[in-house]
Amino acid sequence: MKTFEVNLERIKSDILTLASIGRHTDDHGIYRMAFTDADMEGKRWLEDRFHDAGLSHQRDGAANVSTQIDGSSDLPRILVGSHIDTVPCAGALDGTLGVIVGLECLRCLQEAGVSVRRTIELVAFSDEEGRFGGMFGSQSVCGQINPEKLATLTDMNGVKLQDELRRHGLDPMAALDAARDPESIHGYLELHIEQGPVLDRLKKPVGIVDEITGLFTWAVRLKGEANHAGTTPMDMRNDAFMGLADFAHEIPRILEENGSDRSRATIGKAQILPGATNTVPGLVEFSLDVRDTSETILEELSVAFRKALSAIARRRNLMFEFELKSYLAPVQCSATMVDALKTQSTRLNLDAHAMPSGAAHDAQIMGRMVPVGMIFVPSKGGQSHSPAEWTAWSDIAAGANLMLHTLIELAN
Template sequence: MTGKTWDKKPDIDIDRLKTFLAGLNGFGANPLTGGFNRPGYSDADMAARAWFEARLKEAGLAVRRDGVANIFGRYGPAEGPAILVGSHIDTVPEGGGFDGALGVAVALECVKAMKDAGFEPSTAIEVVATAEEEGRFGGMLGSQAIAGRIDRAWFETAGDADGMSLQTALAAQGLSPEDAFNCRRSPDEVKAFLELHIEQGPVLEHKRIPIGLVDGISGVSNISVTLTGRANHSGTTPMDMRSDAFAGLAAFATRIPAIIGDHGTDQSRITIGKVELEPNFPHTIPGRAVFSVITRDTDEKIQHALLQAVKAEIDAAAHRHHLSSEIKEKSWLSPVALDPKLQDLLASEAQNLGLSHIRMPSGAGHDAQTMQSLCPSALIFIPSRAGISHAPEEHSEWADILAGARLMLSALVRLSSHG
């Protein structure tokens, strides 16, 4: 049966969906913290990919893996364009169990629901589990490879916070770095990309609205900063004669609200992330501070202005504390507006399902922003409890998950029913 004809109306099997998610979260789980550790191209990440690949094959899908370990499972016509649906499997260190993995599990469940109902799409649907979305190496390599958006200069120098290069990590998992440039899909091959994700913020829960339809995604800049002073004895060095690298870091940190006030908007975000101090000893003045600064905004001009202000404040703090400063730009992702027609389609389907919804921006980066450069893309948000994400306490209620999954299923049926 094809198009809009089916034996019964497709619906989500919530127990099966729970099983898919639990299976993915069987990899990289830390029972001591409740967190999950599947950094991109780690052994746990690759094992989870192999497990999911097996589930796609069990579901009767045509499965393939590309040169950066993106996994695809195709349902429907073997030829012609496809609707891609999915998210990522990798996590941040000690991350939560819903970020990314839920969207992958929902994508597979939607296809299983279609098959159970005897629905065969006119346009193929491909379940996709993207690789390295969380930015261990500074980008979103999986979706960048699909969209043909890999910057070679970045690719050849990219490394993680511990100094491992991206190319070394790929080779360690049996992947040829050069194959990353052979993964691009043609726009003729991809009709649309849809992603379901937890909000990772408090808005939907606070408003008691089950669905967010994302209209735009913030850009992200990532810089690495090194402040160098002089390590010295903390008891014998007068306060006005110090070259304290941590003091320079702290002085810059206090300027962040002013930077946003002068150059930003309510969508601006500046975050000091990983920090390393040397010598990092209680009785020694730190002689070196290395830290990351992540800047985000939904407007690219504002994002540029914020970054320039950040650099200026870092240099000013270094000067005041007798330090040298070095700033390296690690990566840049521009803000993206998602496809308005897909937003309208999702809004229509949400209304048909009786689901209240709002349109909203995303302050976090997602594969959908990269995929928008290749094809019309859409992102569905469901609420996050207390707005917590990237932490073991990350949680979404199953009633909200079911609502989002049903909206995704309804949208896929509608999109795939027309050639």
């Protein structure tokens, strides 16, 4: 087969142009959060790029934007994609790179007149970053959205999803019609920046994801007794913060005894109340984020963390309670897709690194319904969700060419 390559200059132009939509001049961050005016402008820009390439486009009821190259058969199709919405003060590549690379692959196939048996469809999913609590676009495609969710989903400021959709002239209930028949999809492939330091430190141009981590998050409360910092002896205190300190020191032991080398646990947010310098803390509220690629290990870690918190609460004379805020099951990437990626990386002389994904992506949602595969490209310094997020153009080209040739293999 003739070796085709992506047009890197076209990828550069698309990335830098889309990055200007929603960028703030004060902190140089991109603010293209889901269903904001900037996000909808980004969707229109993407549809214009489809039109310029001579490709038709569609929007489903969840405002997922898509285009496709038609195959010569009615075999189940290949989906490729990611998202263009961002977190606040974002960089230019998270999600966006996968959509732009997918578009470039379709343009290359069309321009070169490459015939494929399976239709290849590019999808830019809505709200992967979870402004409204989940991955709305891919969840809609997988039939995980229902009328109750549509009526109750809100963002951190209390804005209702259904109100934001109506503001843009969209019917919230139409999201229910975005669900796809799993039998119509052969598999889903996504390219993404790693958002971590591994590939950058190993000097590897691409990563091939074998597993996508599962996770659970808790909101934890340790309740003691607020009291005077000067008059309450140390051995007579019910100090809620000391309970948190004890638990934080227990995390490495619990991971070592109950986890794996792919386990992670993070206390990312904590509030100490009443919050006065001269008052013994009577209440501590904190978050716990736990991740692993094994559902069994996640359950074992959950049990171990509960036992540790209960023991600390008894020892410190505290009350302990927690609420499960979210749970995502781990996903195994398709062996067929992993093998195809390995074959094409060898053919392209790319030194690929097999690795897990420690972050959730649309592929994690899609993986509950259809076979999935993921390509990672390095993140400079491991930075992401910040204006400092970047990937070398040479690595972007490597990942894009790997995507292009893997799509050809999978589609034929």
